[in-house]
Amino acid sequence: MIHTDLLIIGAGPCGLFTVFEAGLLQLHCHLLDILPQPGGQLNEIYPKKPIYDIPGYPSILANELVDNLIKQIEPFHPGFTLGERAETIFQSEGKFIVTTHKGTRIQAPVIVIAGGLGCFEPRKPPIPNIDQFEDRGVDYYIKNPDHYSGKNLVIAGGGDSALDWSIFLADKAKSLNLIHRRNEFRGAPDSVAKVRELHENGKIKIITEAQVTGLLGQRSLDTVIVKHDREGELEIPADYFIPLFGLTPKLGPIANWGLNIEQQAISVNTFDYSTNIEGIYAIGDINTYPGKLKLILCGFHEATLMVQSAFKRVYPDKKLSFKYTTVTGIKGFEATSK
Numbered sequence: 001m002i003h004t005d006l007l008i009i010g011a012g013p014c015g016l017f018t019v020f021e022a023g024l025l026q027l028h029c030h031l032l033d034i035l036p037q038p039g040g041q042l043n044e045i046y047p048k049k050p051i052y053d054i055p056g057y058p059s060i061l062a063n064e065l066v067d068n069l070i071k072q073i074e075p076f077h078p079g080f081t082l083g084e085r086a087e088t089i090f091q092s093e094g095k096f097i098v099t100t101h102k103g104t105r106i107q108a109p110v111i112v113i114a115g116g117l118g119c120f121e122p123r124k125p126p127i128p129n130i131d132q133f134e135d136r137g138v139d140y141y142i143k144n145p146d147h148y149s150g151k152n153l154v155i156a157g158g159g160d161s162a163l164d165w166s167i168f169l170a171d172k173a174k175s176l177n178l179i180h181r182r183n184e185f186r187g188a189p190d191s192v193a194k195v196r197e198l199h200e201n202g203k204i205k206i207i208t209e210a211q212v213t214g215l216l217g218q219r220s221l222d223t224v225i226v227k228h229d230r231e232g233e234l235e236i237p238a239d240y241f242i243p244l245f246g247l248t249p250k251l252g253p254i255a256n257w258g259l260n261i262e263q264q265a266i267s268v269n270t271f272d273y274s275t276n277i278e279g280i281y282a283i284g285d286i287n288t289y290p291g292k293l294k295l296i297l298c299g300f301h302e303a304t305l306m307v308q309s310a311f312k313r314v315y316p317d318k319k320l321s322f323k324y325t326t327v328t329g330i331k332g333f334e335a336t337s338k
């Protein structure tokens, strides 16, 4: 059993920033996320897109913002359970125990749901035996790009994710085929241009107006069957088939926890972002209230107010005095400006 003050479900930007604000109040946090890495939508949907509305940053790439948030919370030593989904919750002696789908149990007096759009689940292409090859050559996420060095890869998809990873893996892979069912790609124009250039230079092969229809292999994947609109069936040697058709968000098991839900979001009191269950808070994209905007900076604000209330639940007898970081400093963090 893992014990902590605040269990934060969701390691997106709002969950990460909660660790900082809680840390200022000496509250320890543990982060739980179904995804294999922190960052939520920023790393999963648009890592290389610049964000222009983070205060103090005229422009920052989404993945760089995540890196900065992780650096900012390092002094507070949060715990992480990644690749696991919060499944069930029950209360015992004034504390909650959350169990993940892999059986990990985490106990905390305060639960912060920062689950964004919910659990992301990959959109799977309709290939009859695809389940059989999951973790045996079929990957829906790229967790560690080095894993694909020297391998035969088939990537499918026409959006940013398929284009960006094709560009990134072009030099690492032994061969890389990018399959898309239309001639036009949906991704950023400069990524489309780069992918076409890599094709011209023989670094990758683009096959459009085609779809992957079958997977072959004994113990693991070795061949991908592609049905081309004009050329018929093609057999392509593949150690990995990586379909990148996006992720579908689902509120998931949290929907059954007895929380007040309105249109796929958790209703909160804007005084402290508490839910209808005492001790459970909801911040970021997953909550709703009149005037709600799904913006990162709004989630940061919600996290800041929420931890003040959470503190009182963790330490009902302690007095909380508000102090600026310019006064307290952050132990273990070197000041960057002289």
Ligand SMILES: Cc1cc2nc3c(=O)[nH]c(=O)nc-3n(C[C@H](O)[C@H](O)[C@H](O)COP(=O)(O)OP(=O)(O)OC[C@H]3O[C@@H](n4cnc5c(N)ncnc54)[C@H](O)[C@@H]3O)c2cc1C
Pocket: 009, 010, 011, 012, 013, 014, 015, 032, 033, 034, 035, 039, 040, 041, 042, 045, 046, 050, 051, 052, 053, 084, 085, 086, 087, 114, 115, 116, 117, 118, 119, 120, 251, 252, 253, 254, 283, 284, 285, 286, 294, 295, 296, 297, 299
């Ligand atoms: C293309 C795009 C562009 C955007 N541009 C901007 C912008 O310019 N400026 C801006 O402010 N905002 C922008 N946004 C919105 C911004 O990304 C969101 O407001 C922000 O990501 C919300 O952060 P979050 O931490 O609440 O949730 P998320 O980033 O969604 O993270 C939630 C995390 O919770 C996890 N999770 C959910 N349920 C569970 C569970 N049961 N168990 C375990 N883990 C769970 C998920 O896996 C996920 O990692 C953009 C969004 C998109 C899609």
